[in-house]
Amino acid sequence: MLKKLTFDLETGKTEIKTLVEDACVEFPVINMNYVGYKNRFVYMPKQMKTLPSDPKGHDNMFNDSLIKYDFENEKIMGQIDYGTAKTSGEVFF
Numbered sequence: 001m002l003k004k005l006t007f008d009l010e011t012g013k014t015e016i017k018t019l020v021e022d023a024c025v026e027f028p029v030i031n032m033n034y035v036g037y038k039n040r041f042v043y044m045p046k047q048m049k050t051l052p053s054d055p056k057g058h059d060n061m062f063n064d065s066l067i068k069y070d071f072e073n074e075k076i077m078g079q080i081d082y083g084t085a086k087t088s089g090e091v092f093f
Contacts, residue, residue: 002028002044002069019074024049025067027090041077042069043091063088 002020007013028044045063065081066088082088 001025004071020067020069020076023047023067023076026063028069029091029093031093033093040070040072042071043067044069045088045091046079048087066091 001018001023002025004017004019006015006017008015024047025044026047028042030039030042044067046065046067047062048064063082064087065079067079068077069075070077
């Protein structure tokens with residue numbers, strides 16, 4: 001699940017909005033060349049819903065794909081599936 005938190009420092013109001021509800025994602029990141037600037041895209045690994053049928057894939061399986069999310073249009077722009085018995089950790093550029 002991906003959520004957006006908005007804090008209004010003048011009024012103290014806090015808003016929480018769910019952006020992605022049907023996928024369990026971990027540690028969204030931006031391209032580090034754009035730290036400090038407004039970013040349109042975020043990249044994050046998606047966790048597996050079930051273990052793969054191949055027994056070789058049962059050890060250390062965690063993420064099964066990479067998602068690119070567009071904050072401007074508030075939608076998933078793409079997903080790269082890793083395939084059977086493959087996984088990843090956090091996304092880095």
